Amino acid sequence: MKYASAVCAAFTAILLSTTASAQSGTIKSIRLSSGGVAEYVRSLNVGDDGNAVVEVPTDQMDDFLKTLVVSGPASVKGLSTTGPGMIGETFKALPIKPQDLDSAAGVLRALRGAPVSANGVKGRIVGVEPPTEKQRARLIVLLDSGAFDVAEIGGAMTYKLDDPKDAEMVSRAAELLSSDGVQGTRTVTIALDGKASAAVDISYVVAAPLWKPSYRIIVDAKGKARLQAWAVLENASGEDWQGVSVSLTSGRPVTLRQRLYARIWPQRVEVPAAYLDVAGLDVASAKRGMVGGALLNKETAEAPAPVMAAPATTVIAAADEGDVVANFDLPGTYNLKNGETISVPILDHEIGAEFVALYRDGAQHPDAALVLTNDTATSLPPAVAAVYDEKGRYVGDARIGNMKPGGVETATFAADQKIDQEMATTTSSAFRTIVVKDGYLDATLERRMRKTFTAWGADADRKFVAEDAAMAGWELVPSEGVEETPQGARATVVVPAGKKVSTTIEWRMVENETQAIADIDDTVILQWLDESPSPDIAKKLQGLVTARTAQKEAERDLSTVMQAIEDATSESSRISGMLASVGDTPLKQQFLQDLTEQEKSIKTLRAQRDEARVRLEELRKELGEAIARL
Incomplete structure (x- = not known):
């Protein structure tokens, strides 16, 4: 018997039976930060069970869990949502896998043995023949009579799972995949305790594109300029804004990430299993001894260290200066579709401004620049400014740094080739x-x-x-x-x-x-002498230099005398040697005369040495006195 297949229609009905998405309430206000985050304030409906429900994009769950604040008289008991591993954990217990839901053949193959009805024929699924070039995949069913029925899967044939548990299992699998893969969000249920109203406000901070300021500076001839500040911002929230209040903050907040939602498995020390001998005894423990038949050895794993999470005036807007940031509250409310970008004026104010020529290092000409004074009551965030002269002509772009109230900054916009x-x-x-x-x-x-x-x-x-x-x-x-x-x-x-x-x-x-002082070179002392702020110190330094110079001369004189004594003594020794070798000859008298003269010379040099030593000692004493006088 040949069946017309309508299995696709049947399982489409199953997929459409998933639970509807929970309402996320309405966005009341958004505060965009220059730190790359946004603070959302939502109004959520509170059910009769005291629960409020919000849909949160999966990639924002970490920030949501880190920053959620609930406002109102009721206290918060806690919140719950689908865990990051719930999909996988659920499918572990099911015979059906996510990829099986890609086709009717995949579902039927996964439910092998399940009771099924197809166009009035009942039986159990035996298996699914894979498709070939000439035919589609075919379902094999064991009928109640014991016969096999084989039919192609496809066309208008309809199948029914006779066991309600099987149908519920497939429905649950489809629901899980719908919430995880199709929507990419998590339904968060906030449980409230106490006196809860019909609605409650929540706020949380998540990643958002930077809002970007830009300036227009129109300079007049009186040392003033009209400063217009605009903000470019984008709705990247994933939903449309309807009647939303928008505020902008400029500063340098510390914005951190932490894996609060992601599943983290800490590392643990692995201990090898103990070796058991054929008698069933732990050999290592047996060697250490036994008490009352009980093994003393008990292997324990060292407690693992905790694992850290991965790093993780005409004012258009109402501007005010906070302790660490500047705030711009935009007037009115905004309707902005998801993905749209707008540019809005946030400041229109007169400030001090003057054209000057600014020195540029290494260049022939200076830069044309503006000396700006922030006469507003708000810090101006860094941005690019289009500069116009007193006649409204564009003259260049300037980069403006962060300017606190009353701050002065010089901004260049061109080269001044006239100077x-x-x-x-x-x-x-x-x-x-x-x-x-x-x-x-x-x-x-x-x-x-x-x-x-x-x-x-x-x-x-x-x-x-x-x-x-x-x-x-x-x-x-x-x-x-x-x-x-x-x-x-x-x-x-x-x-x-x-x-x-x-x-x-x-x-x-x-x-x-x-x-x-003893280690200072004379050239250094002479330098200090020239630069000395005190005439008295200069005089004393000069005396020190003179004493050190005299001492060095005396040391050189003593060294010269000592060398002369050494040379004379050596010559005397040489003559004595020659005298012994000539015997009683005419040369003997000559050598005796030379030896006598050398001895006289040595005696004279030794006297000079003693005088030099005395002189050097006196000069050393004078140097010490000169140092003491300093």
Whole structure:
């Protein structure tokens, strides 16, 4: 008997029988942060059972569990949702697998042995023949009569699972796959305890695209500018916004991730199974001994260390300055479809602004720049600004850094080719104090670095600004026209038409140095002598140098005499040797005369040596006194 197959229609009905998605309430407000997160506030309906239900995208579950806050008089008993491994754990207990639901043949093959009805014929599923090039897959059914029925799977044939448990199992499998694979969300049930109203507000923080600011700066001729700030934001929440209040925050919040929803299995130490001999005794334990027939050895695994989770004014918007962030509350509410992007004005305010020529390191010409003063009451987030002159003409783009209220920043937007520039650096050093105590010299040295910036060639009076970054250990030397900035220093000077004007930024650094006087080289002392801030110290240092010079000369004189004595003694020994070898000859008298002269010379040199030693000792004493006088 040949059956028309309608199995696909039957299992489509099963898939459509899944539980409807829970209502997620309505989004009331959203606060987008420059840290890449958004705070959502939702209003959820509370059921008669005291539960509120919300659908959460699976990839947001970690953040949802980390940040959920419930508002209202009722207390929270807890929340529940499908675990990350629930799908796999459920299918472990089922004969049917997710891939089996891809086709009718797969379902029937997985339910081998189950009772089934097909167009009035009842029996049990024996198996499914795989398809061939000439025919479809065929179902083999064992009829109640004991006969086999074989029919192709497909067409309009309808099958019915006669055992309600089998039908419920397939329905459950389809429901699990629908909630996991189709929707990509998790249904979270929040259980409330106490006096709960018909609705409750929840808030949570999840990942979101950055909102992006941009500026328009229109400069007038009076040192002011109109600053317009706009915000570009996107609805990437996965659902449409209807009547949603939107706020923007600018700052640098710490935003962390933690795997709270993901399944984490800690690592444990694996201990090998104990070896048992043929008598059934643990050999290792038996060697250690037994008490009352009980083995003393009990293998235990070391407790594993816990595993860390993977890292994890006209104001358009109502702006206010928080402790660590700036807030912009957009007026009204917004309707925005999922995936749409909008740009809205958030600030329109007059600020201080002045065109200047800004020194550019290594370039022939300075940059055209704006010196901006944040006259608003709100920190301005970093962004790109389109700059327009007093006639409304676009002149370039500038990068604006984070500006706190009252802050000043210089922003470049073009090259100023009408002015030439140069910079020269000079350095110097001088001692502030020199103190000698207990044979050590303590010196305080002040180093200075002067950077001179020069500009010329202006066709009209122009302001020339030079900025220099601060260096570790250096401090700014106050001077007219130079101001300290958070980044370093800024010098400002007016360059008249056709004139050449310079301005200087000077830095200083104080160093302390301690050395043993006996170890200091004379050249270093002479350097300190030239830079000494005290005439008295300079005089004493000069006396020290003189004493050390005399001592070194005496040491050289003594060394010369000692070498002469050594040479004379050697010559005397040579003559004595020659005298012994010549015997009683005319040369003997000559050698005797030479030997006598050498002895006289040695005697004289020894006297000079003794005098040099005395002189050296006196000079050493004088050097010690010179050091003591310091």
